[in-house]
Amino acid sequence: MTGLVLYNTRTRTREAFEPIESGHARVYSCGPTVYAPQHIGNLRPYLMADLLRRALEAEGLRVTHVINITDVGHLTDDADAGEDKIESAAAKSGRTAAEIAALYTEQWKNDRRRVGCLEASVYCKATDHIAEQIALAKRLEAKGYTYRIDDGLYFDTAKFPRYTEFARLDLAGQESGARIADVPGKRHSADFALWKLPAPAVQRQQEWDSPWGRGFPGWHLECSAMSTKYLGAPFDVHTGGVDHIPVHHTNEIAQSECALDVHPWVRFWIHNEFYDLGGEKISKSKGHVLVLQDLVDRGFEPLAFRYFFLQGHYRQQQAFTIDAMEAAATGYRRLLGVAVQVRDAAERPDDAVISAYRARFREAVRDDLNAPRALAVAWEVARGADLGAAEKRALLLEFDGFLGLDLASATPRTAVAESDPRIDGLVAERESARRRKDFAAADRVRDALAAEGIVIEDTPAGPRWRRT
Ligand code: AMP
Numbered sequence: 001m002t003g004l005v006l007y008n009t010r011t012r013t014r015e016a017f018e019p020i021e022s023g024h025a026r027v028y029s030c031g032p033t034v035y036a037p038q039h040i041g042n043l044r045p046y047l048m049a050d051l052l053r054r055a056l057e058a059e060g061l062r063v064t065h066v067i068n069i070t071d072v073g074h075l076t077d078d079a080d081a082g083e084d085k086i087e088s089a090a091a092k093s094g095r096t097a098a099e100i101a102a103l104y105t106e107q108w109k110n111d112r113r114r115v116g117c118l119e120a121s122v123y124c125k126a127t128d129h130i131a132e133q134i135a136l137a138k139r140l141e142a143k144g145y146t147y148r149i150d151d152g153l154y155f156d157t158a159k160f161p162r163y164t165e166f167a168r169l170d171l172a173g174q175e176s177g178a179r180i181a182d183v184p185g186k187r188h189s190a191d192f193a194l195w196k197l198p199a200p201a202v203q204r205q206q207e208w209d210s211p212w213g214r215g216f217p218g219w220h221l222e223c224s225a226m227s228t229k230y231l232g233a234p235f236d237v238h239t240g241g242v243d244h245i246p247v248h249h250t251n252e253i254a255q256s257e258c259a260l261d262v263h264p265w266v267r268f269w270i271h272n273e274f275y276d277l278g279g280e281k282i283s284k285s286k287g288h289v290l291v292l293q294d295l296v297d298r299g300f301e302p303l304a305f306r307y308f309f310l311q312g313h314y315r316q317q318q319a320f321t322i323d324a325m326e327a328a329a330t331g332y333r334r335l336l337g338v339a340v341q342v343r344d345a346a347e348r349p350d351d352a353v354i355s356a357y358r359a360r361f362r363e364a365v366r367d368d369l370n371a372p373r374a375l376a377v378a379w380e381v382a383r384g385a386d387l388g389a390a391e392k393r394a395l396l397l398e399f400d401g402f403l404g405l406d407l408a409s410a411t412p413r414t415a416v417a418e419s420d421p422r423i424d425g426l427v428a429e430r431e432s433a434r435r436r437k438d439f440a441a442a443d444r445v446r447d448a449l450a451a452e453g454i455v456i457e458d459t460p461a462g463p464r465w466r467r468t
């Protein structure tokens with residue numbers, strides 16, 4: 001038995017976690033739609049999934065973590081009308097859909113790394129899995145769960161009696177305000193596209209042949225198809241933002257349970273609440289998104305944002321403000337300061353002294369990933385008058401396996417972090433050149449900085465710089 005207890009959206013209760021396959025946890029996280037920069041709110045689902053992953057590993061489980069990348073089919077309107085977000089971003093920018101997707105995938109991957117998220121076992125793109133999606137839709141069609149209209153192939157939600165169960169939907173109530181007319185022929189507002197056929201006048205960059213005509217997959221299909229490919233069915237945990245519960249996750253469940261004859265398709269559904277980013281001012285649609293690099297430009301270390309994340313429970317809404325970020329950065333610097341003070345402690349820690357702290361930290365992690373409580377225990381250790389340097393060092397390093405704050409490589413420099421937007425920008429430029437495998441460009445930046453007496457160190461949390 002693991003000691004981990006998680007709040008499961010499916011049952012609306014806290015449940016003890018046990019993997020289906022002994023010793024192996026299989027986790028799928030809904031990933032980004034890569035049509036625009038991912039803002040700092042978008043990082044919360046991945047930080048949450050990262051905590052989950054670390055908590056599962058702390059229970060001694062091997063974790064297979066799959067994250068998808070949505071690069072086709074996600075429309076501006078959840079009712080299957082509207083434009084494809086990627087196509088529309090491509091048209092507006094004059095770049096290809098593939099270029100747009102590659103650009104923002106890179107930004108997202110880089111930002112995830114910078115905030116200390118461990119790499120997923122698999123990153124899978126929707127456009128790389130068209131055949132799997134078509135196969136799943138064919139299976140649903142063969143079993144009688146679909147109907148065809150001019151707009152494409154649709155899932156008939158009336159054929160799946162459990163449809164409303166997951167999100168506790170009130171479809172009768174919804175019907176009155178339905179936008180069913182947006183797609184002529186749609187039988188019910190909740191029905192959703194498995195395969196879309198573009199209107200004759202619409203020119204798309206991304207389309208594929210299918211038994212229903214040349215078109216593109218509906219957004220929800222990719223998650224069912226790719227999770228089945230990489231994790232099998234059923235699997236243990238599916239994560240995502242709370243906004244996905246009523247439509248995206250409800251539809252994923254409908255498709256998967258009907259196509260695969262499995263119930264429950266996923267044992268645990270874990271959802272993160274939103275950050276309040278200040279409404280209009282920094283919303284994606286208005287084009288003023290606050291991205292991690294904006295925080296770096298203001299002098300924050302990326303891991304200070306992780307510290308901010310750890311200060312709130314993932315199921316609580318939280319207001320993000322620059323003041324709150326500053327408080328988090330101060331807390332983070334202080335914790336690094338303690339880690340530096342005890343860094344060279346060479347004595348053996350006294351197990352009897354540390355076991356009580358260890359137990360309390362573990363209890364916090366096991367209590368639905370209670371990061372704020374875990375962080376509070378780390379602070380008790382950092383301040384603890386009853387603890388020697390060796391005990392503090394051992395405990396902080398152990399706790400960092402969950403916190404992911406890179407306390408092990410804390411140096412006096414990071415403890416009082418220097419910040420310089422110009423240098424941070426150049427380091428980021430080198431990083432993106434390296435990711436493009438343009439090593440000549442990366443080396444040019446490195447050499448230019450070296451000439452100023454600045455060295456770049458590559459750490460698991462991303463590159464850092466210091467003056468020599
Ligand atoms: P998107 O790329 O827009 O599909 O968003 C990716 C993920 O970020 C989704 O799972 C959303 O639930 C999540 N998300 C978007 N905005 C916020 C926010 N302000 N706070 C937390 N999560 C968010």
Ligand code: ZN
Pocket residue numbers: 029030031223248252
């Ligand atoms: Zn999904």
